[in-house]
Amino acid sequence: MTSPSHTCSESKTTCPARIARGTSSAVLLALLPALPALAGTVTGSVRLIDSHDTGVHRNNDYSGAVIWLERRDGTALPLQPQVAQMAQKKKLFVPSVLAVPVGSAVSFPNFDPIFHNAFSNFDGQIFDVGLYPPGADRKVPFRRAGIVRVFCNIHPTMSAVIVVLNTMYMAVSNADGSFRIDGVKEGEYRLHVFHERATEQTLHALERILTVGDDPVSLPPLEISESGHIQLPHKNKYGKDYPAVIEDRPMYPASRKP
Numbered sequence: 093m094t095s096p097s098h099t100c101s102e103s104k105t106t107c108p109a110r111i112a113r114g115t116s117s118a119v120l121l122a123l124l125p126a127l128p129a130l131a132g133t134v135t136g137s138v139r140l141i142d143s144h145d146t147g148v149h150r151n152n153d154y155s156g157a158v159i160w161l162e163r164r165d166g167t168a169l170p171l172q173p174q175v176a177q178m179a180q181k182k183k184l185f186v187p188s189v190l191a192v193p194v195g196s197a198v199s200f201p202n203f204d205p206i207f208h209n210a211f212s213n214f215d216g217q218i219f220d221v222g223l224y225p226p227g228a229d230r231k232v233p234f235r236r237a238g239i240v241r242v243f244c245n246i247h248p249t250m251s252a253v254i255v256v257l258n259t260m261y262m263a264v265s266n267a268d269g270s271f272r273i274d275g276v277k278e279g280e281y282r283l284h285v286f287h288e289r290a291t292e293q294t295l296h297a298l299e300r301i302l303t304v305g306d307d308p309v310s311l312p313p314l315e316i317s318e319s320g321h322i323q324l325p326h327k328n329k330y331g332k333d334y335p336a337v338i339e340d341r342p343m344y345p346a347s348r349k350p
Contacts, residue, residue, distance in 0.1 A: 134273040136312070136314060137271065139154055140154050158191045158264055159265065162281060163282075175231075180250070185252035189288070190254045190255070202227065206226065212243065217256070239286065240253065241326075243326055281301070290316050298314055
């Protein structure tokens, strides 16, 4: 006797058994999670050459280079604005180089026992948080891409750079020069490099095209020459020279309470 499960011809699409099997397959496929797009990792290192910086000579400190990726065809990449921090500590901006996506905000907490006044009067983005006391904080939004050079209106030796980018694929080199960019979706990208002591011509020559897939991309070392860099003194926020003697006061007239 023929088993009931084989009474339908395998060539008939109306066979209940085939319908059941097809339906089960369709349901299983529908329940499967969508596969994420392939994402890769880009790693490499930078080396500073022709440098007059004491940190480079004494400690082989290659930190502070910004590396980022943009689509080769120029299409926009999704951004996730964040809140980053550039602290003022021991009369330094920490970190001295920061990279953030467009739309992010940067806080400037004052961890020193003295007053500070972070500002920038360069084209990247002009801002002035004003004079504020120890323990206080100020926050600045950055709404367009560019290089923002940051100074303190009281202490001329304090300087930093904020690199605002139209991408999430970015990294700042460590002291040993290494960098790593994770989560890069597959595709073709143009790699860009910035260092505050390199000329535009030098940085442009370091650009290259990368193809990223699910396999890691390891770049050969990038040599950044500081040849041609001239360190010029900057003015305060009023466009004037800093006083010859800097006096750190526990209280400034504008900050006294009535």
